[in-house]
Amino acid sequence: MQLSDVPGAPPVMGADMISRLLLFLLLPLLVSAADRPPNVVVMFCDDLGYADIGPFGAKQWKTPHLDRMAAEGRKFSRFYVSSAVCSASRSALMSGSLHSRVSIHGAFGPGAKEGLNPAEVTIADMLKARGYATGMFGKWHLGRPASLLPVAQGFDEYFGIPYSNDMWPKHPESPKTYPPLPLLEGDRVLETLEDQSDLTKQLTGRAVAFIAKHKAQPFFLYIPHPQPHVPLYCSAAFRGKSGAGLYGDVISELDWSVGEVLAALKTHGLDENTLFVFTSDNGPWLSYGEHAGSAGPLREGKGTSWEGGIRVPCLMRWPGKIPAGTECREMAATVDLLPALVAISGAKLPAVKLDGRDIRPLMTGGAEAATPHEALPIYYAGNELQAIIGPRFKLVLPHKYRTLGDQPKAKDGVPVKYRQAAVEKPELYDLVNDPGESKDVSAAHPEELAKLLAAADRSRAALGDGLTKQKGIENRPVGRAGD
Numbered sequence: 001m002q003l004s005d006v007p008g009a010p011p012v013m014g015a016d017m018i019s020r021l022l023l024f025l026l027l028p029l030l031v032s033a034a035d036r037p038p039n040v041v042v043m044f045c046d047d048l049g050y051a052d053i054g055p056f057g058a059k060q061w062k063t064p065h066l067d068r069m070a071a072e073g074r075k076f077s078r079f080y081v082s083s084a085v086c087s088a089s090r091s092a093l094m095s096g097s098l099h100s101r102v103s104i105h106g107a108f109g110p111g112a113k114e115g116l117n118p119a120e121v122t123i124a125d126m127l128k129a130r131g132y133a134t135g136m137f138g139k140w141h142l143g144r145p146a147s148l149l150p151v152a153q154g155f156d157e158y159f160g161i162p163y164s165n166d167m168w169p170k171h172p173e174s175p176k177t178y179p180p181l182p183l184l185e186g187d188r189v190l191e192t193l194e195d196q197s198d199l200t201k202q203l204t205g206r207a208v209a210f211i212a213k214h215k216a217q218p219f220f221l222y223i224p225h226p227q228p229h230v231p232l233y234c235s236a237a238f239r240g241k242s243g244a245g246l247y248g249d250v251i252s253e254l255d256w257s258v259g260e261v262l263a264a265l266k267t268h269g270l271d272e273n274t275l276f277v278f279t280s281d282n283g284p285w286l287s288y289g290e291h292a293g294s295a296g297p298l299r300e301g302k303g304t305s306w307e308g309g310i311r312v313p314c315l316m317r318w319p320g321k322i323p324a325g326t327e328c329r330e331m332a333a334t335v336d337l338l339p340a341l342v343a344i345s346g347a348k349l350p351a352v353k354l355d356g357r358d359i360r361p362l363m364t365g366g367a368e369a370a371t372p373h374e375a376l377p378i379y380y381a382g383n384e385l386q387a388i389i390g391p392r393f394k395l396v397l398p399h400k401y402r403t404l405g406d407q408p409k410a411k412d413g414v415p416v417k418y419r420q421a422a423v424e425k426p427e428l429y430d431l432v433n434d435p436g437e438s439k440d441v442s443a444a445h446p447e448e449l450a451k452l453l454a455a456a457d458r459s460r461a462a463l464g465d466g467l468t469k470q471k472g473i474e475n476r477p478v479g480r481a482g483d
Contacts, residue, residue, distance in 0.1 A: 036217075036218055036273070037130065037131075037132075037218050037344070037345040037346055038218065038273050038274060038275050038318070038321075038344060038345070039218055039219050039220070039221070039265075039270055039273060039274040039275070040123075040127065040132075040219075040220045040221070040274070040275050040277075040341060040344075040345070041221045041223070041261060041265075041274060041275070041276045041277065042093075042123075042220075042221070042222050042223070042277045042279075042337070043223045043224075043225065043257070043258065043261070043276075043277070043278045043279075044090075044093065044138070044222070044223070044224040044225070044279060044280065044281055045224075045225050045227065045228065045254060045278075045279070045280045045281070046086070046139060046164070046165075046224070046225060046226055046227060046228065046229035046280070046281055047228055047229045047230075047280070047281070047282065047283070047284055047285050047292070047293065047302055048228055048251075048254075048280035048281075048284070048293060048312070048313065049280075049283055049284035049292070049293030049294045049295050049296070049301070049308075049313075050283060050284075050294070050295045050296050050298050050307075050308065050311055050312060050313055051293070051294040051295060051296025051297075051298075051313075052228070052251055052284070052293040052294060052313065053066045053251070053255070053313055054066055054067045054070075055067060055069075055070035055075050055313070055315060056075075056077075056296065056313045057296050058251070058294075060244040060248060061242045061243070061244040061248035061251055061252055062242075062252070062255075063251065063252075063255040064255065064259070065255045065256065065258040065259035065262060066255050066258055066278065066315065068259075068262070069258065069262075069276065069278060069315045069317045070315050070325070071324065071325050072317050072319065072324050072325070073276075073315055073316050073317030073318065073322050073324065073326075074315070074316050074317075074322050074323065074326045074327065074328055074363065075314070075315055075326070075327045075328070076314035076315070076316065076327075076328045076332055076362075077327055077328070077329050078311065078328075078329055078330060078331045078332065078431070079279060079311065079312055079313070079314035079332050079333065079334075080310050080311055080312070080331065080332070080333040080334070080376060080378075080389065081093075081280075081281060081282050081310050081312055081333065081334050082098045082099050082100075082310075082333065082334065082335060082355075082376075082378065082379070083099050083105070083282070083305075083310070083378065083379055083380055084282040084283055084301075084302050084303055084304055084305065084309030084310050084380070085105075085106055085107050085282060085302070085303060085380070085381065086107040086141050086163075086164055086281060086282070087099075087104055087105075087106060087107045087108045087115075087141050087142060088104050088105055088106060088107075088379075088381075089281040089282050089334070090140075090141055090142055090224070090281060091104040091116050091142055092333075092334055092335050092355075093123075093281075093334040093335070093337065094116060094120070094122040094123055094124075094142065094153075094338075095116065095120045095121070095122060095335075095338070095354075096123075096335050096336075096337070096338030096339055096350070096354040096355070096356040097120075097335065097352070097353070097354050097355050097356070097476075098335060098355045098377065098379065098463065099379065100377075100379040100383055100463045100464070100472070100475065101353070101355060101463060101474060101475060101476060102116065102117065102120055102475075102476050102478065103117075103475050103476060103477055103478040104116065104142075104478055105379070105380070105381050105382060105383055106381045107141065107163075107164065108141060108142070108143065108144070108163060109163070109167065109178075110144060110162075110163055110167050110178060110179055111144075112143070112144060113145060113480055113481040114143065114148075114478050114479060114480050114481075115142045115143015115144070115145070115148035115478070115479045115480075116142040116143055116148065116153060116478075116479050117476065117477055117478060117479035118147065118148065118152055118153055118479055119476075119477075119479070120153075120350075120352075120476070120479075121350035121352070122153050122154045123154070123220065123222075123337065123338050123341060124136070124150070124153060124154025124155045124220060124222070125153065125154035126154075126338065126341070126342065126345075126347045126348065126350065127154075127218075127220040127341065127345060127347055128154050128156070128220075129347065129348065130218070130345050130346060130347040130348075131217065131218060132217070132218045132219055132220045132345070133156055133210075133213075133214040133217055133218070133219040133220070134154055134155045134156045134157070134219070134220045134222075135155060135156060135157040135158075135206075135207075135210040135214075135219065135220070135221055135222070136150045136155045136157070136158045136159075136160065136221075136222040136223075136224070137157075137158075137159050137160055137203045137206040137207050137210070137221075137222075137223055138160045138161075138203050138222070138223050138224035138225050138226060139160055139161050139162075139163070139164065139165070139224045139225070139226045139229075140158070140160060140161070140162050140163070140224070141162070141163045141164060143162075143479060143481075144162045144163060145481035145482075146187040147479075147481055147482060148479050148481065149162065149184070149186075149187050151186050151187055152187075155222070157186075157210065158184065158185070158186055159183075159184070159185050159202075159203070159206050160183070160184060160203065160224070160226075161181060161182065161183060161184070161193075161199075161226060162182065162184060164226070164229055165181065165196055165199075165226040165227075165229055165230075165231065165233075166229065166230055166231055167181065168180060168181035168193070170231065172231075172413055172414045172415070173414075173415070180192035180193070181193045181196075195233075196226070196231065196233035197233045197234065197235055197236070197239075198235050199226060199227075199233060200225060200226075200227055200233070200234060200235065200250075200253050200254065200257060201235045201237075201253070203223060203225060203257075204223075204256075204257040204260050204261070207221055207223050207257075207260075207261055207264075208260055208261065208264045211261070211264040211265065211268060211270070212264065212268060215268040215269075215270060218345070221261075223257070223261070224281075225254060225257065227250050227253070227254060228247060228250045228251060228254070228293060229285070230285065230288050230291050230292075230413055230415075231291075231413055232246050232247060232250050232291050232413065233250070234246070234249045234250045234252070234253045235253060237253075238250075238252050238253040238256070245290060246290075246291065247290065247291055247292070247293065251293075258278060261276070262276070271319060272319045272320050274318065275316065275317075275318040275321070275322075275344065276316070276317045276318070277314070277315070277316050277337065278313075278314065278315045278316075279312050279313065279314040279315075279334065280312040280313060281312070282302045282303075282309055282310065282312065283295050283298070283300075283301040283302045283308045283309045283310065283311070283312065284301045284302060284308070285301065285302045285303075285415075286300070286301040286302070286308075286404055287404060287410060287415040287416050287417070287418055288410050288413065288415045289408075289409030289410030289411060289415070289416065290409055290410065290411050290412075291410070291412075291413045292410075295307070295308030295309075295311075297435055297436050298311055298435060298436060298437075299436050299437045299438075300401070300403060303401075303402055304380075304401045304402060304403075305378045305380055305386035305387045305396070305399075305401070306396075306401070306437055307394075307431070307435060307436070307437055310378055310387075311435075314332075316363055318363075318364075321363075321364050322363055322364055323364070323366075328362050328363075328369075330362055330369065330370055330371040330391070331371040331373055331376065331389060331390075331391055332359050332362050332371060332373075333356070333373070333376060335354070335355045335356035336356040336357050336358070336359040336372075337356065338350075338354065338356050339354060339356045339357055339358045339359075340356075340358050340359050340360055340363065342358070343358050343360055344360065352476070353474065357372035357373060358372065359371075359372065370391070371391050373389075373390075373391070374390065374391070374455070375388050375389065375390050375452060375455035375459075376388070376389040376390075377455070377456070377459040377463070379463070380399075382466040383463070383464055383465065383466040383472075384399055384465065384466040384467045385397060385456060385459055385460060385463075385465040385466075385467060385468075386399045386401075386467075388452045388455050388456050388459070389431070390448070390451070390452055390455075392430060392431060392432050392448075393428055393429065393430055393431065393441075393445065393448045393452060394428070394429045394431050394437070394452075395426060395427070395428055395449065395452035395453065395455075395456065396423055396426070396427040396428075396429065396437070397423065397426055397456060397467070398422070398423050398424060398425060398426065398467070399422070399423055399467055400420055400421070400422045400423075401420075401421055401422070401423070402418035402419070402420060402421070403418060403419060403420075403421045404416065404418060404419070405419055426442065426449065426453065427440040427442060428440060428441050428442035428445060428448060428449045428452070429441065430445075460472070461473070462474040463475055
């Protein structure tokens with residue numbers, strides 16, 4: 001006798017009915033997973049040189065996890081920051097606008113009352129409104145007052161230092177200038193740092209814990225490592241192990257940090273639904289010599305508008321979306337991340353003018369994808385318009401800049417002094433054939449020179465120019481304590 005023969009017994013379900021019932025029960029979960037926007041991880045190193053990691057030419061130390069990122073993702077060989085200095089560069093990343101547009105220049109000191117205006121919509125603000133958990137672990141440098149810290153600008157969680165790690169009483173040149181370096185949790189000082197050896201390890205641990213905590217919802221994880229900005233520090237596990245001095249040890253630990261994040265994503269089944277971006281805030285601080293990185297074939301470094309200062313290494317990995325083992329040679333920039341993330345996440349675009357463009361075709365498309373930028377203006381301290389970068393050519397405008405010349409390399413973390421040099425007339429460089437900016441080709445390409453000079457005039461009218469004493473009409477106000 002079968003159960004169906006018993007009076008009052010429920011009907012027996014066949015395999016087809018069971019399948020339909022399971023589908024009915026699982027459908028909400030399947031739809032939810034399909035609709036869930038991707039997680040986003042941005043690791044933003046400090047003063048990492050263009051040639052400091054394996055995918056961009058480093059051979060003196062190993063970066064196996066970054067090599068893996070490149071093999072499984074895309075290398076961006078013409079990726080730019082908007083200025084070769086800390087606060088300005090970070091404001092452009094967070095806001096999707098040139099630092100000049102949000103009125104931030106240079107690097108804020110510990111006593112500064114200014115920072116990124118809370119009225120600006122940061123990547124964290126935008127993604128939080130979309131339902132993302134938002135966490136930041138590292139260096140902020142966009143305002144020290146509580147009203148300007150990350151927890152007031154879209155981040156649910158923050159652990160790190162508020163400004164550069166050399167702004168402390170152990171500074172090699174001006175120790176009396178700086179107060180003790182605070183380590184913050186939210187807007188509260190946990191302790192002041194006497195030793196930074198374990199900071200990279202601590203930040204990585206917090207990042208991995210954040211991934212585990214928020215694995216069931218989309219998240220934005222921002223890891224702006226203070227290293228390899230001087231003073232150089234790494235944990236005991238890496239000290240003396242690279243075979244390439246302290247700088248190599250530091251890079252090895254940063255590479256380990258990448259590996260820990262990749263492993264956490266894999267462990268929690270988030271690997272294929274996470275966009276991971278690795279890049280730097282500007283080029284190497286060359287005056288520190290053995291404690292500085294390398295710009296490789298590029299000219300100059302941090303603090304200049306030459307390629308070594310503003311072109312940074314960038315890797316992006318998103319399995320199944322970004323083609324593995326590929327390279328993008330088109331111009332892109334940190335300001336482009338915010339608009340790209342709007343499109344990727346389904347978030348709402350800020351209701352202000354942005355300088356970034358949606359670079360999804362460069363991220364996920366084929367070799368035929370072209371930069372969306374006609375011209376990218378490069379400003380520096382004092383709102384000086386120093387260069388305009390086009391898809392192939394770069395215009396360098398008359399200005400003064402710092403250079404080391406032929407001085408011997410600095411040792412033991414004590415920098416040598418720069419000397420001043422100057423560009424006397426507009427110069428044009430073919431970045432495709434001459435990335436080292438060694439030959440002015442303005443005479444051979446008058447039409448390209450005229451095109452970029454016109455772009456410079458438009459930028460001056462919009463954002464001003466400290467070199468020509470021109471005021472802009474599109475600059476938005478800087479944030480101030482209490483705003």
